[in-house]
Amino acid sequence: MNIEYLHYYLDVAKTKSITRAAKLNFISPQGMSRAMNELEKELGCKLLVRYSNKLDLSPVGEELVPRAAAIIENYSELLEFAASQSQPQHKDTGCINLECQNVALLAFLTQDAKDYIFESRKIRFHESQNPQIRQVLLAGRAGEGAPSSPTIGLMCFFNQERSSEQGGIDDLEEKGYQYRPYLKAYDKVMVCSSSPLAEKDVLSDEDIISRPLVTTNTHLYGFLSRRFGRDAISLSSSEFSLRKRLVERDAALSFLPAFASLTMPEEPGFVLRKMERPYEVEIGFVGMEADLKSECFMGLMDILDEFYRAHLESGLYVLCD
Known part of the structure:
Protein backbone atom coordinates (compact mmCIF):
# COMPACT_ATOMS: atom_id res chain seq x y z
CA MET A 1 0.00 0.00 0.00
CA LEU A 78 9.32 2.11 12.39
CA LEU A 79 11.43 4.40 10.21
CA GLU A 80 12.92 6.09 13.26
CA PHE A 81 13.77 2.72 14.81
CA ALA A 82 15.35 1.42 11.59
CA ALA A 83 17.39 4.60 11.25
CA SER A 84 18.65 4.32 14.82
CA GLN A 85 19.64 0.65 14.38
CA SER A 86 21.08 0.62 10.87
CA GLN A 87 24.24 2.52 11.75
CA PRO A 88 24.48 2.85 15.53
CA GLN A 89 27.89 4.52 15.38
CA HIS A 90 26.68 7.18 12.93
CA LYS A 91 27.71 10.24 14.90
CA ASP A 92 31.21 8.98 15.59
CA THR A 93 32.15 7.87 12.08
CA GLY A 94 31.59 11.02 10.03
CA CYS A 95 28.37 9.70 8.48
CA ILE A 96 25.65 11.89 7.01
CA ASN A 97 21.98 11.61 6.12
CA LEU A 98 21.33 12.67 2.52
CA GLU A 99 17.78 13.92 1.97
CA CYS A 100 17.28 14.09 -1.78
CA GLN A 101 14.55 15.85 -3.77
CA ASN A 102 13.10 13.38 -6.26
CA VAL A 103 13.82 15.39 -9.42
CA ALA A 104 17.45 15.60 -8.33
CA LEU A 105 17.52 11.88 -7.62
CA LEU A 106 15.98 11.00 -10.96
CA ALA A 107 17.99 13.18 -13.31
CA PHE A 108 20.83 14.93 -11.44
CA LEU A 109 22.65 12.07 -9.73
CA THR A 110 24.72 10.09 -12.20
CA GLN A 111 24.82 6.31 -11.99
CA ASP A 112 28.32 6.45 -10.47
CA ALA A 113 27.04 8.90 -7.85
CA LYS A 114 24.08 6.64 -7.02
CA ASP A 115 26.38 3.63 -6.74
CA TYR A 116 28.63 5.58 -4.39
CA ILE A 117 25.68 6.62 -2.20
CA PHE A 118 24.07 3.20 -1.97
CA GLU A 119 27.35 1.34 -1.45
CA SER A 120 28.74 3.77 1.10
CA ARG A 121 28.43 2.83 4.77
CA LYS A 122 28.69 6.51 5.66
CA ILE A 123 25.72 7.89 3.71
CA ARG A 124 22.13 7.18 4.66
CA PHE A 125 19.87 8.11 1.78
CA HIS A 126 16.22 9.16 1.89
CA GLU A 127 14.06 10.54 -0.92
CA SER A 128 12.08 13.64 0.11
CA GLN A 129 10.55 16.82 -1.20
CA ASN A 130 11.88 20.33 -0.56
CA PRO A 131 9.43 21.07 2.31
CA GLN A 132 10.22 17.73 3.98
CA ILE A 133 13.96 18.34 3.68
CA ARG A 134 13.49 21.76 5.22
CA GLN A 135 11.49 20.30 8.12
CA VAL A 136 14.12 17.62 8.80
CA LEU A 137 16.90 20.20 8.89
CA LEU A 138 14.95 22.56 11.14
CA ALA A 139 14.04 19.72 13.48
CA GLY A 140 17.69 18.72 13.68
CA ARG A 141 18.76 22.21 14.72
CA ALA A 142 15.91 22.49 17.20
CA GLY A 143 16.89 19.22 18.83
CA GLU A 144 13.38 17.81 18.41
CA GLY A 145 13.16 14.70 16.29
CA ALA A 146 16.78 15.25 15.30
CA PRO A 147 18.18 12.59 12.97
CA SER A 148 20.87 10.23 14.23
CA SER A 149 23.56 12.01 12.22
CA PRO A 150 24.07 15.35 10.44
CA THR A 151 21.84 15.93 7.43
CA ILE A 152 22.52 17.44 4.01
CA GLY A 153 19.63 18.26 1.71
CA LEU A 154 19.80 17.98 -2.08
CA MET A 155 17.17 20.47 -3.26
CA CYS A 156 15.70 21.59 -6.56
CA PHE A 157 14.23 25.03 -7.28
CA PHE A 158 12.49 26.43 -10.35
CA ASN A 159 13.34 29.97 -11.43
CA GLN A 160 15.25 30.20 -8.16
CA GLU A 161 12.20 30.69 -5.91
CA ARG A 162 14.27 29.66 -2.92
CA SER A 163 12.36 31.65 -0.31
CA SER A 164 8.85 30.34 -1.03
CA GLU A 165 6.85 29.33 2.04
CA GLN A 166 6.75 25.63 1.19
CA GLY A 167 10.27 25.04 -0.06
CA GLY A 168 12.38 27.96 1.05
CA ILE A 169 15.79 28.11 2.64
CA ASP A 170 15.77 31.58 4.23
CA ASP A 171 14.83 30.17 7.63
CA LEU A 172 17.50 27.47 7.27
CA GLU A 173 20.20 30.07 6.72
CA GLU A 174 18.98 31.89 9.81
CA LYS A 175 19.63 28.66 11.73
CA GLY A 176 23.23 28.48 10.51
CA TYR A 177 22.83 26.29 7.43
CA GLN A 178 24.55 27.12 4.15
CA TYR A 179 22.92 26.76 0.75
CA ARG A 180 25.33 26.00 -2.08
CA PRO A 181 23.85 26.02 -5.59
CA TYR A 182 25.61 23.47 -7.76
CA LEU A 183 24.23 23.96 -11.27
CA LYS A 184 21.60 25.82 -13.23
CA ALA A 185 19.78 24.36 -16.21
CA TYR A 186 16.35 24.46 -17.82
CA ASP A 187 13.55 21.97 -18.22
CA LYS A 188 12.65 20.19 -21.43
CA VAL A 189 9.31 18.66 -22.36
CA MET A 190 8.84 14.88 -22.40
CA VAL A 191 6.94 13.99 -25.58
CA CYS A 192 5.79 10.64 -26.94
CA SER A 193 8.28 9.66 -29.63
CA SER A 194 5.47 8.87 -32.08
CA SER A 195 3.54 12.10 -31.42
CA PRO A 196 3.39 14.89 -34.04
CA LEU A 197 4.88 17.13 -31.35
CA ALA A 198 8.06 15.03 -31.45
CA GLU A 199 8.67 16.31 -34.99
CA LYS A 200 9.14 19.83 -33.63
CA ASP A 201 12.48 20.97 -32.25
CA VAL A 202 10.93 23.65 -30.04
CA LEU A 203 7.48 23.64 -28.42
CA SER A 204 5.39 26.74 -27.80
CA ASP A 205 3.11 27.15 -24.79
CA GLU A 206 0.20 26.33 -27.09
CA ASP A 207 1.92 23.07 -28.08
CA ILE A 208 2.50 22.19 -24.45
CA ILE A 209 -1.07 22.70 -23.29
CA SER A 210 -2.41 20.76 -26.29
CA ARG A 211 -1.97 17.69 -24.09
CA PRO A 212 -2.77 17.14 -20.42
CA LEU A 213 0.27 17.76 -18.21
CA VAL A 214 1.61 15.36 -15.58
CA THR A 215 4.11 16.64 -13.08
CA THR A 216 5.80 15.81 -9.82
CA ASN A 217 3.96 16.64 -6.60
CA THR A 218 6.69 19.11 -5.67
CA HIS A 219 7.52 22.78 -6.11
CA LEU A 220 7.23 22.16 -9.86
CA TYR A 221 3.49 21.52 -9.59
CA GLY A 222 2.90 24.97 -8.10
CA PHE A 223 5.19 26.61 -10.63
CA LEU A 224 3.55 24.98 -13.65
CA SER A 225 0.02 25.59 -12.36
CA ARG A 226 0.81 29.31 -12.17
CA ARG A 227 2.26 29.28 -15.67
CA PHE A 228 -0.24 27.07 -17.49
CA GLY A 229 -3.22 27.07 -15.11
CA ARG A 230 -4.30 24.32 -12.72
CA ASP A 231 -6.76 22.90 -15.27
CA ALA A 232 -3.86 22.08 -17.59
CA ILE A 233 -2.38 19.65 -15.04
CA SER A 234 -4.24 16.35 -14.98
CA LEU A 235 -2.01 14.50 -12.52
CA SER A 236 0.84 15.12 -10.08
CA SER A 237 2.78 12.14 -8.80
CA SER A 238 6.24 11.39 -7.45
CA GLU A 239 6.26 8.14 -9.48
CA PHE A 240 8.30 8.75 -12.63
CA SER A 241 7.28 5.39 -14.10
CA LEU A 242 3.64 6.51 -14.05
CA ARG A 243 4.40 9.86 -15.69
CA LYS A 244 6.57 8.09 -18.26
CA ARG A 245 3.82 5.61 -19.20
CA LEU A 246 1.33 8.42 -19.77
CA VAL A 247 3.78 10.25 -22.01
CA GLU A 248 4.62 7.11 -24.00
CA ARG A 249 0.91 6.60 -24.70
CA ASP A 250 0.71 10.20 -25.94
CA ALA A 251 -1.87 10.79 -23.20
CA ALA A 252 0.11 13.58 -21.55
CA LEU A 253 3.29 15.63 -21.54
CA SER A 254 5.74 15.86 -18.67
CA PHE A 255 9.07 17.55 -17.89
CA LEU A 256 12.70 16.71 -17.14
CA PRO A 257 15.84 18.83 -16.71
CA ALA A 258 17.75 19.25 -19.96
CA PHE A 259 20.77 17.36 -18.62
CA ALA A 260 18.63 14.22 -18.21
CA SER A 261 19.72 13.29 -21.74
CA LEU A 262 23.23 12.85 -20.29
CA THR A 263 22.40 11.13 -17.02
CA MET A 264 19.46 8.85 -17.84
CA PRO A 265 19.43 5.77 -20.11
CA GLU A 266 18.04 6.44 -23.57
CA GLU A 267 14.33 5.66 -23.73
CA PRO A 268 12.67 4.72 -27.05
CA GLY A 269 9.18 5.72 -25.88
CA PHE A 270 9.74 9.44 -25.42
CA VAL A 271 11.96 12.30 -26.56
CA LEU A 272 12.91 15.59 -24.91
CA ARG A 273 12.06 18.83 -26.70
CA LYS A 274 13.02 22.41 -25.91
CA MET A 275 10.48 25.02 -24.85
CA GLU A 276 10.02 28.29 -26.67
CA ARG A 277 9.88 29.92 -23.23
CA PRO A 278 12.08 27.74 -21.02
CA TYR A 279 12.14 28.13 -17.25
CA GLU A 280 15.21 27.61 -15.12
CA VAL A 281 16.05 24.78 -12.77
CA GLU A 282 18.58 25.14 -9.97
CA ILE A 283 19.97 22.25 -7.96
CA GLY A 284 21.99 22.74 -4.82
CA PHE A 285 22.95 21.39 -1.41
CA VAL A 286 22.07 22.75 2.00
CA GLY A 287 23.81 21.75 5.22
CA MET A 288 26.09 22.89 8.00
CA GLU A 289 29.53 23.97 6.81
CA ALA A 290 31.34 21.16 8.63
CA ASP A 291 29.04 18.54 7.12
CA LEU A 292 29.51 19.92 3.62
CA LYS A 293 33.25 19.44 4.14
CA SER A 294 32.94 15.89 5.46
CA GLU A 295 34.98 13.19 3.77
CA CYS A 296 32.00 11.11 2.61
CA PHE A 297 30.20 14.12 1.14
CA MET A 298 33.34 15.38 -0.61
CA GLY A 299 33.69 11.92 -2.16
CA LEU A 300 30.23 12.34 -3.69
CA MET A 301 31.11 15.82 -4.92
CA ASP A 302 34.28 14.54 -6.60
CA ILE A 303 32.18 12.08 -8.64
CA LEU A 304 29.66 14.76 -9.64
CA ASP A 305 32.37 17.31 -10.47
CA GLU A 306 34.19 14.86 -12.73
CA PHE A 307 31.03 14.12 -14.70
CA TYR A 308 29.55 17.60 -14.99
CA ARG A 309 32.85 19.33 -15.81
CA ALA A 310 33.45 16.78 -18.56
CA HIS A 311 30.10 17.63 -20.21
CA LEU A 312 30.07 21.43 -19.86
CA GLU A 313 30.31 21.87 -23.63
CA SER A 314 26.90 20.22 -24.05
CA GLY A 315 25.33 23.59 -23.18
CA LEU A 316 22.64 21.86 -21.13
CA TYR A 317 23.64 23.50 -17.85
CA VAL A 318 26.12 25.83 -16.19
CA LEU A 319 27.98 25.11 -12.99
CA CYS A 320 27.71 27.59 -10.14
CA ASP A 321 30.86 29.08 -8.64
Whole structure:
Protein backbone atom coordinates (compact mmCIF):
# COMPACT_ATOMS: atom_id res chain seq x y z
CA MET A 1 0.00 0.00 0.00
CA ASN A 2 1.15 3.53 -0.76
CA ILE A 3 1.39 5.07 2.72
CA GLU A 4 0.91 8.49 1.11
CA TYR A 5 -2.69 7.56 0.27
CA LEU A 6 -3.46 7.22 3.97
CA HIS A 7 -2.08 10.74 4.55
CA TYR A 8 -4.33 11.93 1.73
CA TYR A 9 -7.33 10.11 3.19
CA LEU A 10 -6.95 11.76 6.59
CA ASP A 11 -6.93 15.18 4.91
CA VAL A 12 -10.04 14.29 2.91
CA ALA A 13 -11.72 13.11 6.11
CA LYS A 14 -10.71 16.29 7.92
CA THR A 15 -11.77 18.73 5.19
CA LYS A 16 -14.68 16.73 3.73
CA SER A 17 -13.43 17.94 0.36
CA ILE A 18 -11.33 16.41 -2.40
CA THR A 19 -10.38 19.88 -3.64
CA ARG A 20 -9.27 21.24 -0.27
CA ALA A 21 -7.35 18.05 0.56
CA ALA A 22 -5.62 18.26 -2.84
CA LYS A 23 -4.52 21.83 -2.10
CA LEU A 24 -3.09 20.78 1.25
CA ASN A 25 -0.94 18.18 -0.52
CA PHE A 26 -0.03 20.22 -3.62
CA ILE A 27 -1.63 17.81 -6.06
CA SER A 28 -4.51 18.22 -8.47
CA PRO A 29 -8.11 17.35 -7.45
CA GLN A 30 -8.06 14.70 -10.17
CA GLY A 31 -4.92 13.18 -8.64
CA MET A 32 -6.51 13.18 -5.18
CA SER A 33 -9.68 11.57 -6.52
CA ARG A 34 -7.65 8.85 -8.24
CA ALA A 35 -5.73 8.20 -5.03
CA MET A 36 -8.99 7.76 -3.09
CA ASN A 37 -10.34 5.42 -5.76
CA GLU A 38 -7.14 3.35 -5.58
CA LEU A 39 -7.35 3.21 -1.78
CA GLU A 40 -10.99 2.05 -1.91
CA LYS A 41 -10.08 -0.55 -4.52
CA GLU A 42 -7.18 -1.87 -2.49
CA LEU A 43 -9.18 -2.07 0.73
CA GLY A 44 -12.23 -3.50 -1.03
CA CYS A 45 -14.74 -1.16 0.61
CA LYS A 46 -16.37 2.21 0.05
CA LEU A 47 -14.83 4.97 2.17
CA LEU A 48 -16.41 8.09 0.71
CA VAL A 49 -20.01 8.98 -0.08
CA ARG A 50 -20.17 11.55 -2.85
CA TYR A 51 -23.24 13.77 -3.17
CA SER A 52 -23.88 16.43 -5.81
CA ASN A 53 -22.78 19.27 -3.53
CA LYS A 54 -20.85 17.62 -0.70
CA LEU A 55 -18.75 14.66 0.36
CA ASP A 56 -19.06 12.53 3.49
CA LEU A 57 -17.47 9.44 4.98
CA SER A 58 -19.15 6.06 4.86
CA PRO A 59 -19.53 4.18 8.17
CA VAL A 60 -16.46 2.14 7.24
CA GLY A 61 -14.67 5.36 6.31
CA GLU A 62 -15.37 6.80 9.74
CA GLU A 63 -13.97 3.68 11.37
CA LEU A 64 -10.86 3.85 9.21
CA VAL A 65 -9.81 7.37 10.35
CA PRO A 66 -8.29 6.44 13.74
CA ARG A 67 -6.84 3.23 12.29
CA ALA A 68 -5.17 5.11 9.43
CA ALA A 69 -3.75 7.65 11.88
CA ALA A 70 -2.36 4.82 14.01
CA ILE A 71 -0.78 3.14 10.96
CA ILE A 72 0.94 6.39 9.95
CA GLU A 73 2.23 6.95 13.48
CA ASN A 74 3.51 3.37 13.72
CA TYR A 75 5.13 3.66 10.30
CA SER A 76 6.98 6.81 11.40
CA GLU A 77 8.16 5.03 14.54
CA LEU A 78 9.32 2.11 12.39
CA LEU A 79 11.43 4.40 10.21
CA GLU A 80 12.92 6.09 13.26
CA PHE A 81 13.77 2.72 14.81
CA ALA A 82 15.35 1.42 11.59
CA ALA A 83 17.39 4.60 11.25
CA SER A 84 18.65 4.32 14.82
CA GLN A 85 19.64 0.65 14.38
CA SER A 86 21.08 0.62 10.87
CA GLN A 87 24.24 2.52 11.75
CA PRO A 88 24.48 2.85 15.53
CA GLN A 89 27.89 4.52 15.38
CA HIS A 90 26.68 7.18 12.93
CA LYS A 91 27.71 10.24 14.90
CA ASP A 92 31.21 8.98 15.59
CA THR A 93 32.15 7.87 12.08
CA GLY A 94 31.59 11.02 10.03
CA CYS A 95 28.37 9.70 8.48
CA ILE A 96 25.65 11.89 7.01
CA ASN A 97 21.98 11.61 6.12
CA LEU A 98 21.33 12.67 2.52
CA GLU A 99 17.78 13.92 1.97
CA CYS A 100 17.28 14.09 -1.78
CA GLN A 101 14.55 15.85 -3.77
CA ASN A 102 13.10 13.38 -6.26
CA VAL A 103 13.82 15.39 -9.42
CA ALA A 104 17.45 15.60 -8.33
CA LEU A 105 17.52 11.88 -7.62
CA LEU A 106 15.98 11.00 -10.96
CA ALA A 107 17.99 13.18 -13.31
CA PHE A 108 20.83 14.93 -11.44
CA LEU A 109 22.65 12.07 -9.73
CA THR A 110 24.72 10.09 -12.20
CA GLN A 111 24.82 6.31 -11.99
CA ASP A 112 28.32 6.45 -10.47
CA ALA A 113 27.04 8.90 -7.85
CA LYS A 114 24.08 6.64 -7.02
CA ASP A 115 26.38 3.63 -6.74
CA TYR A 116 28.63 5.58 -4.39
CA ILE A 117 25.68 6.62 -2.20
CA PHE A 118 24.07 3.20 -1.97
CA GLU A 119 27.35 1.34 -1.45
CA SER A 120 28.74 3.77 1.10
CA ARG A 121 28.43 2.83 4.77
CA LYS A 122 28.69 6.51 5.66
CA ILE A 123 25.72 7.89 3.71
CA ARG A 124 22.13 7.18 4.66
CA PHE A 125 19.87 8.11 1.78
CA HIS A 126 16.22 9.16 1.89
CA GLU A 127 14.06 10.54 -0.92
CA SER A 128 12.08 13.64 0.11
CA GLN A 129 10.55 16.82 -1.20
CA ASN A 130 11.88 20.33 -0.56
CA PRO A 131 9.43 21.07 2.31
CA GLN A 132 10.22 17.73 3.98
CA ILE A 133 13.96 18.34 3.68
CA ARG A 134 13.49 21.76 5.22
CA GLN A 135 11.49 20.30 8.12
CA VAL A 136 14.12 17.62 8.80
CA LEU A 137 16.90 20.20 8.89
CA LEU A 138 14.95 22.56 11.14
CA ALA A 139 14.04 19.72 13.48
CA GLY A 140 17.69 18.72 13.68
CA ARG A 141 18.76 22.21 14.72
CA ALA A 142 15.91 22.49 17.20
CA GLY A 143 16.89 19.22 18.83
CA GLU A 144 13.38 17.81 18.41
CA GLY A 145 13.16 14.70 16.29
CA ALA A 146 16.78 15.25 15.30
CA PRO A 147 18.18 12.59 12.97
CA SER A 148 20.87 10.23 14.23
CA SER A 149 23.56 12.01 12.22
CA PRO A 150 24.07 15.35 10.44
CA THR A 151 21.84 15.93 7.43
CA ILE A 152 22.52 17.44 4.01
CA GLY A 153 19.63 18.26 1.71
CA LEU A 154 19.80 17.98 -2.08
CA MET A 155 17.17 20.47 -3.26
CA CYS A 156 15.70 21.59 -6.56
CA PHE A 157 14.23 25.03 -7.28
CA PHE A 158 12.49 26.43 -10.35
CA ASN A 159 13.34 29.97 -11.43
CA GLN A 160 15.25 30.20 -8.16
CA GLU A 161 12.20 30.69 -5.91
CA ARG A 162 14.27 29.66 -2.92
CA SER A 163 12.36 31.65 -0.31
CA SER A 164 8.85 30.34 -1.03
CA GLU A 165 6.85 29.33 2.04
CA GLN A 166 6.75 25.63 1.19
CA GLY A 167 10.27 25.04 -0.06
CA GLY A 168 12.38 27.96 1.05
CA ILE A 169 15.79 28.11 2.64
CA ASP A 170 15.77 31.58 4.23
CA ASP A 171 14.83 30.17 7.63
CA LEU A 172 17.50 27.47 7.27
CA GLU A 173 20.20 30.07 6.72
CA GLU A 174 18.98 31.89 9.81
CA LYS A 175 19.63 28.66 11.73
CA GLY A 176 23.23 28.48 10.51
CA TYR A 177 22.83 26.29 7.43
CA GLN A 178 24.55 27.12 4.15
CA TYR A 179 22.92 26.76 0.75
CA ARG A 180 25.33 26.00 -2.08
CA PRO A 181 23.85 26.02 -5.59
CA TYR A 182 25.61 23.47 -7.76
CA LEU A 183 24.23 23.96 -11.27
CA LYS A 184 21.60 25.82 -13.23
CA ALA A 185 19.78 24.36 -16.21
CA TYR A 186 16.35 24.46 -17.82
CA ASP A 187 13.55 21.97 -18.22
CA LYS A 188 12.65 20.19 -21.43
CA VAL A 189 9.31 18.66 -22.36
CA MET A 190 8.84 14.88 -22.40
CA VAL A 191 6.94 13.99 -25.58
CA CYS A 192 5.79 10.64 -26.94
CA SER A 193 8.28 9.66 -29.63
CA SER A 194 5.47 8.87 -32.08
CA SER A 195 3.54 12.10 -31.42
CA PRO A 196 3.39 14.89 -34.04
CA LEU A 197 4.88 17.13 -31.35
CA ALA A 198 8.06 15.03 -31.45
CA GLU A 199 8.67 16.31 -34.99
CA LYS A 200 9.14 19.83 -33.63
CA ASP A 201 12.48 20.97 -32.25
CA VAL A 202 10.93 23.65 -30.04
CA LEU A 203 7.48 23.64 -28.42
CA SER A 204 5.39 26.74 -27.80
CA ASP A 205 3.11 27.15 -24.79
CA GLU A 206 0.20 26.33 -27.09
CA ASP A 207 1.92 23.07 -28.08
CA ILE A 208 2.50 22.19 -24.45
CA ILE A 209 -1.07 22.70 -23.29
CA SER A 210 -2.41 20.76 -26.29
CA ARG A 211 -1.97 17.69 -24.09
CA PRO A 212 -2.77 17.14 -20.42
CA LEU A 213 0.27 17.76 -18.21
CA VAL A 214 1.61 15.36 -15.58
CA THR A 215 4.11 16.64 -13.08
CA THR A 216 5.80 15.81 -9.82
CA ASN A 217 3.96 16.64 -6.60
CA THR A 218 6.69 19.11 -5.67
CA HIS A 219 7.52 22.78 -6.11
CA LEU A 220 7.23 22.16 -9.86
CA TYR A 221 3.49 21.52 -9.59
CA GLY A 222 2.90 24.97 -8.10
CA PHE A 223 5.19 26.61 -10.63
CA LEU A 224 3.55 24.98 -13.65
CA SER A 225 0.02 25.59 -12.36
CA ARG A 226 0.81 29.31 -12.17
CA ARG A 227 2.26 29.28 -15.67
CA PHE A 228 -0.24 27.07 -17.49
CA GLY A 229 -3.22 27.07 -15.11
CA ARG A 230 -4.30 24.32 -12.72
CA ASP A 231 -6.76 22.90 -15.27
CA ALA A 232 -3.86 22.08 -17.59
CA ILE A 233 -2.38 19.65 -15.04
CA SER A 234 -4.24 16.35 -14.98
CA LEU A 235 -2.01 14.50 -12.52
CA SER A 236 0.84 15.12 -10.08
CA SER A 237 2.78 12.14 -8.80
CA SER A 238 6.24 11.39 -7.45
CA GLU A 239 6.26 8.14 -9.48
CA PHE A 240 8.30 8.75 -12.63
CA SER A 241 7.28 5.39 -14.10
CA LEU A 242 3.64 6.51 -14.05
CA ARG A 243 4.40 9.86 -15.69
CA LYS A 244 6.57 8.09 -18.26
CA ARG A 245 3.82 5.61 -19.20
CA LEU A 246 1.33 8.42 -19.77
CA VAL A 247 3.78 10.25 -22.01
CA GLU A 248 4.62 7.11 -24.00
CA ARG A 249 0.91 6.60 -24.70
CA ASP A 250 0.71 10.20 -25.94
CA ALA A 251 -1.87 10.79 -23.20
CA ALA A 252 0.11 13.58 -21.55
CA LEU A 253 3.29 15.63 -21.54
CA SER A 254 5.74 15.86 -18.67
CA PHE A 255 9.07 17.55 -17.89
CA LEU A 256 12.70 16.71 -17.14
CA PRO A 257 15.84 18.83 -16.71
CA ALA A 258 17.75 19.25 -19.96
CA PHE A 259 20.77 17.36 -18.62
CA ALA A 260 18.63 14.22 -18.21
CA SER A 261 19.72 13.29 -21.74
CA LEU A 262 23.23 12.85 -20.29
CA THR A 263 22.40 11.13 -17.02
CA MET A 264 19.46 8.85 -17.84
CA PRO A 265 19.43 5.77 -20.11
CA GLU A 266 18.04 6.44 -23.57
CA GLU A 267 14.33 5.66 -23.73
CA PRO A 268 12.67 4.72 -27.05
CA GLY A 269 9.18 5.72 -25.88
CA PHE A 270 9.74 9.44 -25.42
CA VAL A 271 11.96 12.30 -26.56
CA LEU A 272 12.91 15.59 -24.91
CA ARG A 273 12.06 18.83 -26.70
CA LYS A 274 13.02 22.41 -25.91
CA MET A 275 10.48 25.02 -24.85
CA GLU A 276 10.02 28.29 -26.67
CA ARG A 277 9.88 29.92 -23.23
CA PRO A 278 12.08 27.74 -21.02
CA TYR A 279 12.14 28.13 -17.25
CA GLU A 280 15.21 27.61 -15.12
CA VAL A 281 16.05 24.78 -12.77
CA GLU A 282 18.58 25.14 -9.97
CA ILE A 283 19.97 22.25 -7.96
CA GLY A 284 21.99 22.74 -4.82
CA PHE A 285 22.95 21.39 -1.41
CA VAL A 286 22.07 22.75 2.00
CA GLY A 287 23.81 21.75 5.22
CA MET A 288 26.09 22.89 8.00
CA GLU A 289 29.53 23.97 6.81
CA ALA A 290 31.34 21.16 8.63
CA ASP A 291 29.04 18.54 7.12
CA LEU A 292 29.51 19.92 3.62
CA LYS A 293 33.25 19.44 4.14
CA SER A 294 32.94 15.89 5.46
CA GLU A 295 34.98 13.19 3.77
CA CYS A 296 32.00 11.11 2.61
CA PHE A 297 30.20 14.12 1.14
CA MET A 298 33.34 15.38 -0.61
CA GLY A 299 33.69 11.92 -2.16
CA LEU A 300 30.23 12.34 -3.69
CA MET A 301 31.11 15.82 -4.92
CA ASP A 302 34.28 14.54 -6.60
CA ILE A 303 32.18 12.08 -8.64
CA LEU A 304 29.66 14.76 -9.64
CA ASP A 305 32.37 17.31 -10.47
CA GLU A 306 34.19 14.86 -12.73
CA PHE A 307 31.03 14.12 -14.70
CA TYR A 308 29.55 17.60 -14.99
CA ARG A 309 32.85 19.33 -15.81
CA ALA A 310 33.45 16.78 -18.56
CA HIS A 311 30.10 17.63 -20.21
CA LEU A 312 30.07 21.43 -19.86
CA GLU A 313 30.31 21.87 -23.63
CA SER A 314 26.90 20.22 -24.05
CA GLY A 315 25.33 23.59 -23.18
CA LEU A 316 22.64 21.86 -21.13
CA TYR A 317 23.64 23.50 -17.85
CA VAL A 318 26.12 25.83 -16.19
CA LEU A 319 27.98 25.11 -12.99
CA CYS A 320 27.71 27.59 -10.14
CA ASP A 321 30.86 29.08 -8.64
